[in-house]
Amino acid sequence: MYANHQDQQILPGDFFLPFGGRLSENNRWVQLSYIPWRRVEEEYSKHFSKDPRGGRAVSVRMALGALIIQEREGFSDRHLVQHITENPYLQYFLGLEGYREEPPFDPSLLTYFRKRLGPEVINQVNEWIVQAARQEEEGGDDDDPKDEPPTSTEADPKGGSKVEPQEPQTHQGKLILDATCAPSDIAYPTDLSLLNTAREKLEDIIDTLHAPHRGNMKKPRDRRCQARRDYLRTAKNRKPSRREIRKAVGRQLRYVARDLRFIEQLVAHTPLTVLSRRQYRELLVVGELYRQQREMYQSHSHRVDDRIVSIAQPDVRPIVRGKAKANVEFGPKVAISVVDGYSLMEKTSWDSFNEGTTLIESVERYVERFGFYPEAILADKIYRTRENLRYCKELGIRLSGPKLGRPPKHLDPEEQKLERQDMGERNAVEGKFGEAKRNYGLGLIRARLRQTSETVIALQLLVMNLEKRLRLLFWLLFGEVLSMDFHTVGARY
Known part of the structure; x- marks a missing residue:
C-alpha cells in the first residue's frame, strides 16, 4: 500500500x-x-x-x-x-x-x-x-512557456470544435546533441572465455538435473576435467596463434554441444522446474550463445546479429565507437542533449544506432519542453544528413557544420568564425560526458539488470543537473x- x-x-x-x-x-x-x-x-x-x-x-x-x-x-x-x-x-x-x-x-x-x-x-x-x-x-517567471503558443479552432467531424495548437514560430536557445557508450561492468569478452563459462554453467545444470536420480541412474560423462585442461592450455598461452585459438574454440563448442545433448536426455526423467530461476535463465542464454558461436565458427566470421557478450548480462551488446583508447565498448548507447548547461536524456538503446536519426525527435521534444524551436543545433557531422538538413531548413533552424559535398576553395571569414564558435560551444556536451564518467559512474555501470542500469544512467544526469x-x-x-x-x-x- x-x-x-x-x-x-x-x-x-x-x-x-x-x-x-x-x-x-x-x-x-x-x-x-x-x-x-x-x-x-x-x-x-x-x-x-x-x-x-x-x-x-x-x-x-x-x-x-x-x-x-x-x-x-x-x-x-x-x-x-x-x-x-x-x-x-x-x-x-x-x-x-x-x-x-x-x-x-x-x-x-x-x-x-x-x-x-x-x-x-x-x-x-x-x-x-x-x-x-x-x-x-x-x-523567475512561473508561467510555463509551453502553454503560451496561440491556438486555432477547426471543425470537428463529430460536431463541436476541435482546438489544436499552432506550431511555434519563435526560435530561442541552442540545442547541443551527442551520444556515447556507457560501458557495463563485465569482463572483456572472447569467444573462448564465453564458451568456457557456458560449459561450466551447463555442468552445474547437469548436476542439478541428475541429483534426484543419484544411485539409481548413471550420471552422464561430461569430461569436465579434460575440457578445463583444454581451455587452460590456450588461455594461459601468452601469444596463441589464430590456428590455436580456432582449435580451442572448436573443442569448447563440441563440449557445449555434448552437455546440451545430456540435458535433453535428463529432461525426460527430471523436469526443468527443479532448476532455479537463475539456472533456467542461463540455460536459455547458453542455448542462444551456442547457436551464435557455431554460426560464426562455421562461417569463419566474427560478426553476428544481437551478439551475446556476457551470460550474466545478455542485454549488453558491442558498440563500435572508433575511439583510439577502445575501438569497441560494451554497454548501452546513450544520446543526450545539453541546453544552457543542463543535460537531458534523448534515447537509451542496448543496440547500436546512428545518433543522426535522433535529431528530429530531439527537436520536437525540445518544443514540448520549452514551447519554441531552437535557434541553432550544434552537433557532429554524423547529424548532417540530407533529411536533417531539409528538416532544419524548413523550420529555419541553423545546423552547425560544413555543407555537404566538396569543400569550397575559398571560405567566408564569417563562416569560419561561426564554425569555430560552434565547435567551442559544442564542447559542452563532451564536458558533460567526461563529468558523468569521471565523477558519477557513467564510465562503468555496475547495475546488473537492464531496467536498473537505465535507471542509474538517468540518475547520473539528474545528479549533474542538481550539482x-x-x-x-x-x-x-x-x-x-x-x-x-x-x-x-x-x-x-
Missing part, C-alpha cells in the same frame, strides 16, 4: 537534533532539497496499489533521495544506509523531521527503489528541474555577500 506522505518542506531550524544545535542553511544537502517532491510523488504513487492491506511503502522522497545520494557520493547499498544513519543532513534531505539513530530502511530495498522508480520517472523529474531552473535564470543548480546558488549567494562588502566599504569611505 502507498499512502500520501508529508510533502511540506520543513525549515532546517525545525529539524530536531537530540544533541542540540541546528542545521546550517548553507549546507549542500539543505540547498538541494528544492526538488518538486509533490509532483514526483504523484508519478511514483501510480506504481502502487491503494489497497489498505499490507505494509506501508517508503515515501518517494526517501526512495529517490537515497538514490541521488548514492550516485552523488558513489556509495554501495550497505555503506549508503550507514552514512544516512550517521549524518543528520542526509536525513533532512530525505524528508525526516528529526534525527534518528536507527537505519531508515534496509539496504536490500535500494534494488526495489530502482525498479519502482524506473528511467521514465527519473527523466521526468530531471525535466521538471531543468524547466524550473531555466525559468529562474530567465527572470549545476547548486553551483549557481553558491555564486548567487557569493555575489550577494560580495556586494554587501562593497557597500560596507563604500559607506566607510
Whole structure:
C-alpha cells in the first residue's frame, strides 16, 4: 500500500537534533532539497496499489533521495544506509523531521527503489528541474512557456470544435546533441572465455538435473576435467596463434554441444522446474550463445546479429565507437542533449544506432519542453544528413557544420568564425560526458539488470543537473555577500 506522505518542506531550524544545535542553511544537502517532491510523488504513487492491506511503502522522497545520494557520493547499498544513519543532513534531505539513530530502511530495498522508480520517472523529474531552473535564470517567471503558443479552432467531424495548437514560430536557445557508450561492468569478452563459462554453467545444470536420480541412474560423462585442461592450455598461452585459438574454440563448442545433448536426455526423467530461476535463465542464454558461436565458427566470421557478450548480462551488446583508447565498448548507447548547461536524456538503446536519426525527435521534444524551436543545433557531422538538413531548413533552424559535398576553395571569414564558435560551444556536451564518467559512474555501470542500469544512467544526469543548480546558488549567494562588502566599504569611505 502507498499512502500520501508529508510533502511540506520543513525549515532546517525545525529539524530536531537530540544533541542540540541546528542545521546550517548553507549546507549542500539543505540547498538541494528544492526538488518538486509533490509532483514526483504523484508519478511514483501510480506504481502502487491503494489497497489498505499490507505494509506501508517508503515515501518517494526517501526512495529517490537515497538514490541521488548514492550516485552523488558513489556509495554501495550497505555503506549508503550507514552514512544516512550517521549524518543528520542526509536525513533532512530525505524528508525526516528529526534525527534518528536507527537505519531508515534496509539496504536490500535500494534494488526495489530502482525498479519502482524506473528511467521514465527519473527523466521526468530531471525535466521538471531543468524547466524550473531555466525559468529562474530567465527572470523567475512561473508561467510555463509551453502553454503560451496561440491556438486555432477547426471543425470537428463529430460536431463541436476541435482546438489544436499552432506550431511555434519563435526560435530561442541552442540545442547541443551527442551520444556515447556507457560501458557495463563485465569482463572483456572472447569467444573462448564465453564458451568456457557456458560449459561450466551447463555442468552445474547437469548436476542439478541428475541429483534426484543419484544411485539409481548413471550420471552422464561430461569430461569436465579434460575440457578445463583444454581451455587452460590456450588461455594461459601468452601469444596463441589464430590456428590455436580456432582449435580451442572448436573443442569448447563440441563440449557445449555434448552437455546440451545430456540435458535433453535428463529432461525426460527430471523436469526443468527443479532448476532455479537463475539456472533456467542461463540455460536459455547458453542455448542462444551456442547457436551464435557455431554460426560464426562455421562461417569463419566474427560478426553476428544481437551478439551475446556476457551470460550474466545478455542485454549488453558491442558498440563500435572508433575511439583510439577502445575501438569497441560494451554497454548501452546513450544520446543526450545539453541546453544552457543542463543535460537531458534523448534515447537509451542496448543496440547500436546512428545518433543522426535522433535529431528530429530531439527537436520536437525540445518544443514540448520549452514551447519554441531552437535557434541553432550544434552537433557532429554524423547529424548532417540530407533529411536533417531539409528538416532544419524548413523550420529555419541553423545546423552547425560544413555543407555537404566538396569543400569550397575559398571560405567566408564569417563562416569560419561561426564554425569555430560552434565547435567551442559544442564542447559542452563532451564536458558533460567526461563529468558523468569521471565523477558519477557513467564510465562503468555496475547495475546488473537492464531496467536498473537505465535507471542509474538517468540518475547520473539528474545528479549533474542538481550539482549545476547548486553551483549557481553558491555564486548567487557569493555575489550577494560580495556586494554587501562593497557597500560596507563604500559607506566607510
